[in-house]
Amino acid sequence: MVYDSFVTTAFDIQGYRVTEQFGVVRGIIVRSRSIFGTIGGALQSLAGGNITLYTELCEKARQDAYREMIVHAEARGANAVLGMRYDANEIMNGITEVLCYGTAVKIEKEN
Numbered sequence: 001m002v003y004d005s006f007v008t009t010a011f012d013i014q015g016y017r018v019t020e021q022f023g024v025v026r027g028i029i030v031r032s033r034s035i036f037g038t039i040g041g042a043l044q045s046l047a048g049g050n051i052t053l054y055t056e057l058c059e060k061a062r063q064d065a066y067r068e069m070i071v072h073a074e075a076r077g078a079n080a081v082l083g084m085r086y087d088a089n090e091i092m093n094g095i096t097e098v099l100c101y102g103t104a105v106k107i108e109k110e111n
Contacts, residue, residue, distance in 0.1 A: 001074060001079065002070050002073050002074055002078060002079055002080060002081060003079075006079060006080035006081070006107065007066075007070070007080065007081045007084050007102070008080075008081075008082060008083075008084060009083065009084050009085065010082065010083070011082050011083050012082065013080065013082070013107060015109060015110055016080075016107040016108060016109055016110060017107065017108055017110050018082075018105045018106070018107055019105075019106050019107065019108050020077075020105065020106040021103065021104070021105050021106075022073070022076040022077060022078050022103075022104035022105065022106075023076070023103065023104060024101060024102070024103060024104070025069055025072040025073040025076060025078070025081060025101065025102060025103075025104040026068075026069055026072060026099060026100065026101040027064070027065040027066060027067065027068025027069035027070070027071070027072060027099070027100045027101075028065060028068065028097060028098070028099050029061050029064045029065045029068065029097070029098045030091065030095060030096070030097050030098075031057065031060075031061045031095070031096055031098065032094050032095045032096075058098075061088075061096070061098040062086060062098055062100065064098075065086070065098045065099060065100035066100045068100070069081065069084070069100040069101060069102065072104070073102075073104040076104050077106065078104035078105055078106055079105075079106055079107060080104075080105050080106070080107045081102040081103065081104055081105070082102060082103045082105055083102050083103050084100065084101070084102035085100070085101055085102065086098065086099065086100050087099045087101070
């Protein structure tokens with residue numbers, strides 16, 4: 001099982017050593033804004049500042065992509081993910097792909 005403390009953007013975890021590598025794992029989520037989200041976001045943008053509707057949508061997409069990456073890593077037999085990153089691309093107007101990826105590994109506590 002992969003624990004949050006064993007998912008890092010670093011390429012190692014102090015006090016642990018990599019015993020096996022399983023390759024790249026990823027979670028991909030494609031999201032679109034609803035008509036209500038689009039209207040609400042447009043109204044919030046008139047006032048300026050943080051557009052909370054879009055912030056919440058982005059955070060939810062990242063969480064879902066992260067969860068998918070963890071499932072992929074566990075299916076490969078990993079207990080950690082190193083070098084984790086996020087990427088996002090607009091596929092078309094209002095539709096965005098969020099990708100979470102890293103290297104799935106098995107780690108053991110150093111003696």
